[in-house]
Amino acid sequence: MKPKECVLTAFENKVPERVPAIIYGGGVWTMKHTGNTFDGLIGKPQEMAEMVVKVNEEIKSDMVYVGSGYNNVQLQAFGGTIKYRPVGAPDLEEPLIQSEDDLERFREKYPDIKGELAKDPVIQTIWEAASIVQQKIGDEYLVSATAWGPFSLAAQMYGVEKMMQDMFKKGDLVNSVIEIAADIVYYFYEPMIKAGSIQATAIADATASGDLISPRMFKKFAVPWLKSFHDRIEALGCGRFLHICGDTTKSLDFMPDSGAQCIALDMKVDLAVAKEKIGDRMCIGGNTPPVFVLNNGTAEDCRKSALECIGKAAANGGYVLLPGCDIPPSVTVENIDAYLSTGRNYKY
Amino acid sequence: MANAEREKELLEALKQSVIDYDEDAVVEAAKAVVEEGFDAYTAVFDGLVEGMNEVGRMYEEQEYFVPEMLMCADSLYAGLDILKPHIEQKAGGIKGAVVMGVVQGDVHDIGKNIVKMMFDVAGFDVHDLGRDVPMEKFVEEQLKTDSELVLLSAMMTTTMVGMKDIIAKIKEKNPKVKIMIGGAPVSEDLADKWGADGFAKDANNALKDALNMVKALKDLQQQ
Structure with a gap:
């Protein structure tokens, strides 16, 4: 089985030939490792694609992500000012919609979300880079691209703190902004899927974290939009991968309702508990601590942690080995390799 | 005695209104503290902060999450805005x-x-x-x-x-x-x-x- 087939088979909650082993995102790590910058690659799809390909020759993740770390940049197409910096991923400077009036103005100004995205130079770069990566390694590896989930992107548009409060006070307004965010995320992916550039989406709903919002709010404001987004992606015949941060133990039962095929869990969730609760309904991924083990541990620690995760959740397939979140920029190639190769060498 | 009871009542109102993230009720109680001449320092620490302590506990127990806590914090600030100008600088408090x-x-x-x-x-x-x-x-x-x-x-x-x-x-x-x-x-x-x-x-x-x-x-x- 090719690496790509191992991942997609696991996504279908079936048993692949071996444990699929991947990183999540890795954009900030990749920039540091290759000496590139986020703004430096804009308008250079060839270089962006070569970077992804070259890095994966070293770390051999079964799944690769084009445009990782650019998640906030989607909002540039809608009047957002993006701040690039020497360290870390680019951010949105100011919120875009905080009132009914803002919402009205936004809708009037940007009736064609798909069209606005297509005009943006960063989005164009990612779309072209994805196509090049697909041509180069897409036969072997699962090519994807990263984006925030609708809830998290909306929180960027709205301002996280304000949206958290308005979930109680102005639920309709919050939902309207999430609906727009869901469209932005969908139309970011659709052209890449239709062009055959990617075969899976990779959504991180970081702000819907189990450490930030209650299971009740997660069910009300995050799940329905993940579901409608993933349903549209499924209709295009594409793989669906989801990561949610924080302790989501109490929300595990909602995960199959998200429409994703695979849920990548944070290190705070016990994989054995997750496997038992929802393992029959969807593929589970996770969840080695990115900092405590991958960054601060030895290669042996990484191998040990990989085996521990596999022991908890890999039985009967439907499992992908990956860190509990994105990796810090200072993780060594040696540790990543020790970790991922442990998964690759684990045959069913 | 009636005075002490009234103060207790106001402290309880401050505490409970922070927990319930009821900003209007916090403002009302804080104003009463000032108008009726009770100690503002006591009102902050035995009223508002006590409420926030309870919020912290509810947070620990995953009863409240960040959105709820942000609203409690807003209520606390609303009370603090009214009470703070009336706090006499006490010797021995934490300074830093x-x-x-x-x-x-x-x-x-x-x-x-x-x-x-x-x-x-x-x-x-x-x-x-x-x-x-x-x-x-x-x-x-x-x-x-x-x-x-x-x-x-x-x-x-x-x-x-x-x-x-x-x-x-x-x-x-x-x-x-x-x-x-x-x-x-x-x-x-x-x-x-x-x-x-x-x-x-x-x-x-x-x-x-x-x-x-x-x-x-x-x-x-x-x-």
């Missing part, structure tokens, strides 16, 4: 200055803001550098304000590693400063390893951690 901020590359500042609130309430001079703060800024601000405490926050696995250098740099300039770090990806081990003096467990515990920090600092000052 603190520099705080979220490290470079990181814009997640909710946890930091909640910690800030508690330091505000406790009467600290808070120098809030905001989010995405460059390393030199922490060092400069500490020197400029001669603060006893520097609080660093990071919420992302991709940015937290920057804390190590900031701690070294501040300690190099001024070894007496106490440094506390916090944020979801940070651990007690890391705080030790990187030479910080204290550690705040995670975003979920920001409030409790803030209270602990204030207490720790009190203890330090009494040493």
Whole structure:
């Protein structure tokens, strides 16, 4: 089985030939490792694609992500000012919609979300880079691209703190902004899927974290939009991968309702508990601590942690080995390799 | 007696209204405290802060989450705005200055803001550098304000590693400063390893951690 087939088979909650082993995102790590910058690659799809390909020759993740770390940049197409910096991923400077009036103005100004995205130079770069990566390694590896989930992107548009409060006070307004965010995320992916550039989406709903919002709010404001987004992606015949941060133990039962095929869990969730609760309904991924083990541990620690995760959740397939979140920029190639190769060498 | 009962009633109203994130009720009770001549300091600590303590407990037990806590914090601030001008400076209370901020590359500042609130309430001079703060800024601000405490926050696995250098740099300039770090990806081990003096467990515990920090600092000052 090719690496790509191992991942997609696991996504279908079936048993692949071996444990699929991947990183999540890795954009900030990749920039540091290759000496590139986020703004430096804009308008250079060839270089962006070569970077992804070259890095994966070293770390051999079964799944690769084009445009990782650019998640906030989607909002540039809608009047957002993006701040690039020497360290870390680019951010949105100011919120875009905080009132009914803002919402009205936004809708009037940007009736064609798909069209606005297509005009943006960063989005164009990612779309072209994805196509090049697909041509180069897409036969072997699962090519994807990263984006925030609708809830998290909306929180960027709205301002996280304000949206958290308005979930109680102005639920309709919050939902309207999430609906727009869901469209932005969908139309970011659709052209890449239709062009055959990617075969899976990779959504991180970081702000819907189990450490930030209650299971009740997660069910009300995050799940329905993940579901409608993933349903549209499924209709295009594409793989669906989801990561949610924080302790989501109490929300595990909602995960199959998200429409994703695979849920990548944070290190705070016990994989054995997750496997038992929802393992029959969807593929589970996770969840080695990115900092405590991958960054601060030895290669042996990484191998040990990989085996521990596999022991908890890999039985009967439907499992992908990956860190509990994105990796810090200072993780060594040696540790990543020790970790991922442990998964690759684990045959069913 | 009637007076003491009335004060108790108002303190209870302040506490409960913070818990219920009922801003209007907090404002009403705080105004009554001032108009009826009760001690504003007592109203803040035995009313508002008691309420926030309970919120912290509910947070620990995953009854409340960040949105609920933010609204409780808003209510507390609404009461504080009314009561603060009436607090007489008491001798022996905690005095101190603190520099705080979220490290470079990181814009997640909710946890930091909640910690800030508690330091505000406790009467600290808070120098809030905001989010995405460059390393030199922490060092400069500490020197400029001669603060006893520097609080660093990071919420992302991709940015937290920057804390190590900031701690070294501040300690190099001024070894007496106490440094506390916090944020979801940070651990007690890391705080030790990187030479910080204290550690705040995670975003979920920001409030409790803030209270602990204030207490720790009190203890330090009494040493």
